[in-house]
Amino acid sequence: MLPGMKILVIEDDRAAVEYLVKAFREAGHAADPATDGLAGYGMATDGSYDVLVVDRMLPKMDGLSLIRSLREQGSETPVLILSALGQVDDRVKGLRAGGDDYLPKPYAFSELLARVEALGRRKTTAAKGEETTLTVGDLTLDRLARRVTRGGQEIVLQPREFRLLEFLMQHAGQVVTRTMLLEGVWDYHFDPQTNVIDVHVSRLRAKIDRGADRPLLQTVRGAGYMIRDGSR
Amino acid sequence: MTALAKLWRTTAFRVTLVNLFVISLFAFLAFGNVAWNARRAVDNEIASTIDAEIAGLAEQYNQGGLPRLIDVVQRRASQPGASLYLITNFAGQKLAGNITALAAGALQRPGVVETFYQAADDADRPRGRALVRVIVLPNGFRVVVGRDVVDRDRLISATRNAFAWSLFIVAIVGGGAGLLITRRVLRRVDSMNHAAHRIMEGNVGERLPVVGSGDEFDRLAINLNSMLDRIGDLMTGLQHVSDNIAHDLKTPLTRLRNRAEEALRTAATPDDYRRAIESCIEESDNLIRIFNALLTIARLESGQGQAAATDFDAADVIRDVVELYEPIAEEAGVELLVEAPPSLPLRASRELVGQALANLIDNAIKYGKPEPASDAEAAATADTPRISVSAAPGGKGGVEFVVADHGSGIPEADRERVVLRFERLEAARTKSGFGLGLSLAAAVAKLHHGELRLEDNRPGLKVRFIVPDAPGG
Numbered sequence: 039m040l041p042g043m044k045i046l047v048i049e050d051d052r053a054a055v056e057y058l059v060k061a062f063r064e065a066g067h068a069a070d071p072a073t074d075g076l077a078g079y080g081m082a083t084d085g086s087y088d089v090l091v092v093d094r095m096l097p098k099m100d101g102l103s104l105i106r107s108l109r110e111q112g113s114e115t116p117v118l119i120l121s122a123l124g125q126v127d128d129r130v131k132g133l134r135a136g137g138d139d140y141l142p143k144p145y146a147f148s149e150l151l152a153r154v155e156a157l158g159r160r161k162t163t164a165a166k167g168e169e170t171t172l173t174v175g176d177l178t179l180d181r182l183a184r185r186v187t188r189g190g191q192e193i194v195l196q197p198r199e200f201r202l203l204e205f206l207m208q209h210a211g212q213v214v215t216r217t218m219l220l221e222g223v224w225d226y227h228f229d230p231q232t233n234v235i236d237v238h239v240s241r242l243r244a245k246i247d248r249g250a251d252r253p254l255l256q257t258v259r260g261a262g263y264m265i266r267d268g269s270r
Numbered sequence: 271m272t273a274l275a276k277l278w279r280t281t282a283f284r285v286t287l288v289n290l291f292v293i294s295l296f297a298f299l300a301f302g303n304v305a306w307n308a309r310r311a312v313d314n315e316i317a318s319t320i321d322a323e324i325a326g327l328a329e330q331y332n333q334g335g336l337p338r339l340i341d342v343v344q345r346r347a348s349q350p351g352a353s354l355y356l357i358t359n360f361a362g363q364k365l366a367g368n369i370t371a372l373a374a375g376a377l378q379r380p381g382v383v384e385t386f387y388q389a390a391d392d393a394d395r396p397r398g399r400a401l402v403r404v405i406v407l408p409n410g411f412r413v414v415v416g417r418d419v420v421d422r423d424r425l426i427s428a429t430r431n432a433f434a435w436s437l438f439i440v441a442i443v444g445g446g447a448g449l450l451i452t453r454r455v456l457r458r459v460d461s462m463n464h465a466a467h468r469i470m471e472g473n474v475g476e477r478l479p480v481v482g483s484g485d486e487f488d489r490l491a492i493n494l495n496s497m498l499d500r501i502g503d504l505m506t507g508l509q510h511v512s513d514n515i516a517h518d519l520k521t522p523l524t525r526l527r528n529r530a531e532e533a534l535r536t537a538a539t540p541d542d543y544r545r546a547i548e549s550c551i552e553e554s555d556n557l558i559r560i561f562n563a564l565l566t567i568a569r570l571e572s573g574q575g576q577a578a579a580t581d582f583d584a585a586d587v588i589r590d591v592v593e594l595y596e597p598i599a600e601e602a603g604v605e606l607l608v609e610a611p612p613s614l615p616l617r618a619s620r621e622l623v624g625q626a627l628a629n630l631i632d633n634a635i636k637y638g639k640p641e642p643a644s645d646a647e648a649a650a651t652a653d654t655p656r657i658s659v660s661a662a663p664g665g666k667g668g669v670e671f672v673v674a675d676h677g678s679g680i681p682e683a684d685r686e687r688v689v690l691r692f693e694r695l696e697a698a699r700t701k702s703g704f705g706l707g708l709s710l711a712a713a714v715a716k717l718h719h720g721e722l723r724l725e726d727n728r729p730g731l732k733v734r735f736i737v738p739d740a741p742g743g
Binding site (some may be wrong): 142144145146148197226227228229230232233234237238241247258261 | 590
């Protein structure tokens with residue numbers, strides 16, 4: 039398991055904030071609550087947090103102003119915006135204000151957790167984004183040659199399958215949700231009502247895990263998928 | 271409010287009054303101008319007559335001196351006619367003529383002056399008015415020649431009367447017409463107000479009266495009526511949605527509750543509990559998805575999201591979405607065929623158009639398979655069922671997407687209904703889905719001022735999804 043992160047949850051609904059803090063702690067992270075914009079801003083400026091979870095509507099200082107002020111101060115802490123406003127332009131506004139990800143309410147905690155973890159490990163992911171070769175166990179993806187091998191055996195993938203695997207491998211060891219895949223691989227933010235993503239993933243799995251004694255691509259129930267080398 | 275006060279408050283009546291005032295003012299000025307000019311013309315004429323007479327008298331005076339002058343004046347004065355004569359000595363005493371006295375000071379004024387006079391032959395007659403010229407002779411005697419102006423005054427008063435009458439008639443007719451127009455306006459407005467009151471009292475089917483004259487009130491009423499129709503549609507939609515939400519959310523909620531209850535009752539091992547809880551989470555995720563879809567539709571229908579328009583290639587989008595759905599189409603045993611030009615620029619919300627297309631294709635995969643009536647028929651149509659998806663330039667800019675399947679289609683009578691939220695054909699209720707796909711596509715089309723048309727594909731359903739270019743950019 040990856041080391042825990044330090045998360046600040048700024049949300050004015052006390053029940054929600056307590057639930058989130060508890061759930062983050064259970065997931066192995068350290069989490070602090072803040073119930074209004076000013077308090078949250080004060081806590082966030084000390085810079086010790088790995089990820090901020092910020093509600094858009096907050097008393098005393100709204101979420102977007104908080105993020106803008108933090109960014110003006112030069113803070114680069116990743117921010118995930120929670121909002122009851124889920125439209126495309128709301129998302130654009132949130133990201134423009136300096137947010138890094140946007141999750142409309144109501145959401146599943148598994149989705150929030152996966153996204154927060156992805157944000158917290160963004161530096162690692164970004165570093166992987168520059169590597170030309172990604173490796174998980176005996177699976178290797180060569181970005182320049184666009185070649186995938188497992189245990190030395192070449193696996194032939196369609197372009198989209200290649201991108202899907204690339205995205206999963208960039209987030210190796212992290213849970214990647216279906217919506218994260220749709221965003222990262224297809225650049226759409228909607229909810230595909232059926233199991234379209236699952237089918238793509240299972241096709242990919244059939245190609246990379248076929249005949250292998252240790253499957254790398256795992257389904258995380260109720261959350262999404264994770265690629266990792268289970269032997270370690 | 272009394273009828274009069276109500277009348278006074280109407281714009282039409284006030285406009286009429288102001289018009290009447292302006293017309294009267296102009297009539298008054300016109301009358302003044304005419305009267306003044308007429309009077310000047312008549313005065314000039316009289317003055318020249320007087321001057322001519324004076325010229326005649328001067329000749330007599332030059333020939334025969336004062337006695338002759340008096341003689342001539344006496345003779346002329348005794349003749350019937352309008353000319354007035356008077357000769358006075360240096361003390362102002364009358365020597366001859368047909369007038370006895372002039373208004374005080376008139377004898378001293380030079381030029382043609384207007385003054386009062388008293389006729390000599392009849393002391394009882396009221397004083398008259400005359401234009402006179404006074405000539406002073408060398409010995410201080412004065413000769414007065416003048417003409418009565420009663421004719422002139424009569425002309426002016428006749429003119430004044432004519433104007434006054436015209437004005438009176440204008441006022442009556444104008445005021446009357448104004449009153450009629452105002453009453454008509456009031457009647458229309460009142461009937462509209464009554465209708466509005468009835469609507470506000472809850473009689474939402476009521477509409478404002480349209481008399482068919484095509485006037486501004488009709489136009490207003492037509493517009494307000496279509497506004498009411500739209501509000502009515504929204505209300506019906508809302509009603510419908512809340513009914514359906516109640517129904518369609520109850521089902522998964524009940525299922526969720528049942529599972530939890532069953533786990534509590536029968537689960538023995540931690541594994542049993544885990545499975546039960548996982549299925550509960552899955553069920554609540556479904557609920558969240560339904561909610562998210564509902565919220566998206568609601569926001570689209572309230573007209574938000576217009577700002578998100580960008581320029582993108584619709585052909586790429588349709589190929590991407592088809593590619594996204596290809597695996598599940600294949601699993602379902604359906605073939606997806608794409609037909610699109612290499613590039614098809616469109617300015618709209620890429621996200622929403624993509625989502626709408628995804629829903630349409632998803633629907634086609636779910637419901638678009640032909641359902642053979644018998645095995646023999648199944649054998650006859652052994653080909654893989656096809657769904658054709660195409661994009662082509664729309665009529666007036668924009669793009670027309672078509673998703674056509676060969677399933678059982680949607681009966682014409684149901685086509686309007688299935689676009690509504692949660693509405694599904696009976697046959698579809700057994701399949702997965704929430705009945706929100708078409709609603710969302712329709713809402714996306716509407717937001718872009720486009721259209722979602724359901725047609726018969728003989729057999730099957732053909733959905734035309736038309737997205738015009740968004741303005742700007």
